Amino acid sequence: MKNIVTILILITLFLVHSSMTTAITFNNNISINTQTNKILQGQIPVYYDNATPHTFAIYNVTITGLSGFNFTEIPILLLNESKNINYTYKTDTPIHQTYSAKLQYNYLTQGTRTPLQKVIQVNTSGYNPSNTTAYINDSVVWFNNGEGNRTVTNLNDLTDKHIIQNLTNYTRLFSSTAQFDYFDETTQKGGFLTILSNEVTLLTHSADYDKNILFNVDAIYKNADMSGQAIPDSYSMKLSEVKQGILRLETNDSVFNIKLSGEWFRFQENNLNLNGDKLIAFNITPAGITTTAQTNQTYLRNIVVVSDNGGNLTIPVSVFIQYANLTEITETLQNLVLLPMTIEQQYAFCNDAQINWTHPTCVRYLQNVSKVEYVARILYPEINETSAFDSLQSGKKAEEGVIRLTNQIDSQKQELSSLREQLQLMFNSLETFSNTQTTKINDIGNDVIRRKNNSTLFLWSTLLIFFTIICVVGVVFYKKWKFNNTPSMQFKV
Incomplete structure (x- = not known):
């Protein structure tokens, strides 16, 4: 009979555990497709459809154990209620991986408070505090910190009395709820102590009820646009010559793992990430030309640019190889x-x-x-x-x-040497011609200045003569006018 009871208890516990583990309904296999450096927002609906074994609500529903994700918490989820756990996710590197996390929650259980100690001071002024609340199994301590003896006497039962000497204490443990009213027979001061139940409702978490949840993350680099230009894009070279150029790359966003290659090209920098504009120096050196017939020709060589998320570029460069008798x-x-x-x-x-x-x-x-x-x-x-x-x-x-x-x-x-002599003769001729032309230009300039000075002198001379004539004519007319207007005088004898 005892074995049968034990088996029934185990079956009951199993059923309770099974029902509890099915209390939460949600999607436990989530696929996430995103791009790097992009904040992804999502929701996970959670439904509570079973109140077994204790409550009609669960608390603090959240997802834990997964870095890179930020999850909100559902403070309380009632029976037959559905709410969303919101999440955000961001990564700066491409990922194709499955992560495992836990959905956890708390539920209410009945328990008892942890016993505490309550201290009441007693002296000539009475009890401090005089009105106290404690719980079952708490220890209540009365400490006499005054002069003389003090008592803790039950007001409802005077025989229930305890004398407390100076600087000593009296401890009492209450095992049930009660209202304990007491007084000090010396000072006639009273006190009140209320004993409450120590049973409480606790939020409990059990790992047995945690739910596994998978996140299948597939993150790729965010697509960006990339353009390029070779500066210059054409060359004329001798066979053994090395020339330099600039490759300009420009992107509208972050582009990762840029690799540069190209026949005849050697780049100063390679395997880089880029966000914006960049100039990359390169050398170009002809190679593989071994016969005379391969010279005096134009070759098209390509700079190839590949990246993870900015596309691929092919930038043509024209190279003319000068004639050489190989x-x-x-x-x-x-x-x-x-x-x-x-x-x-x-x-x-x-x-x-x-x-x-x-x-x-x-x-x-x-x-x-x-x-x-x-x-x-x-x-x-x-x-x-x-x-x-x-x-x-x-x-x-x-x-x-x-x-x-x-x-x-x-x-x-x-x-x-002959070419040098010819160049020297040309230089001498040019120098002689330059000196001759300079002399002519100087003569013309001097003549212009001389003519200008002569013209200025003639102008001033003309103006002076004209001014003199005007002055003379003016004086003559003035004298004539004055003579005509002077009154005549006649004398009689």
Whole structure:
């Protein structure tokens, strides 16, 4: 019988736990699609549809254990009521990941208060405080801090009395609710103590009732616009020349993981993030041009810009390669290969895995001596004296190459010297012409100044003569007028 009761209790507890774990209804698998650096706002509806085992409301419903998210809390959710847990989420990096969190809540349970201690002072002035409230199992302490003895006497039962000597105390524990009224027989001062129930309703959390919730986050970089320009976008170059340029990139928002590439290009900065405008320096160096026919041509080379969220760019750059006689230079260099080499060095050069006796100097040499004989010369140096003809011939070819190259250099020097003389003559002619023209201009200027001065003198002279004539005429007319208007005088004798 006892076992049956135990089994029934366990079944009841299981049913209670099962019903409680199904009290909350919500979407426990949430998919989030967003972009970086963007605040995403969302809602999770929560419905409370089962009041078992204790209450008709649950409290402080929230989601915990997930960084990067901010969740609001539902302070109280009543039975058969639905409310939303609002959340915000933001990330600055792309993410494709599933996160696990917990939906937690509290519920009401019955419990008891923790026992406390209440202290009441007693002296000649009476009890302090005189009116006190305590709870079951609380300790009430009366402490005599005055002079003489004091009493705690039950007002309703005078035999219930306790004497408290000076600087001592009396402690009493109440196990039930009561109203305890008392007084001090010495001072006739009274006090009132109310004992209340210690049973309380508590907000309780149990991890057994927590709910798992999954967040499937798929965050990509926020799309942005990116444009680019090569400055300049065309070049005219010699084969061995290196020139500089500027790549200007501009975005309207943050663009991440920008990578630059391009045949013939080398960038001062690469693998960068950008928000706004940026100038990136680069060098351009022709490569892969090995024949004369490949020169004197225009090549189109592209700067390729790729990014995670700003799209991809292809920026064309036009490069004109100036004419160069690569055939003659190649032959000269081939003939010069043997010049600084000893027999041992030449063998090591031709026997290299990359050369493998395919270099023109090695081929020409093997036409006159077999590879076996060549190896023998390395092993037995004395053979070099008796079979030195081939080496001599190769040396002569190398010498001819040096002479031919030297003659070309001398010829270019002469051409440069002649060009320098022509430029000097042109400069002297221009200088003479400049001096002549300067002299003429100075003469013209002096003549203009002289004519201007003469014109000014003539003008002032004319004005002076005209002014003098006016003055003379004025004086004559004045005298004549004065003479005509002077009265005549007649004298009689």
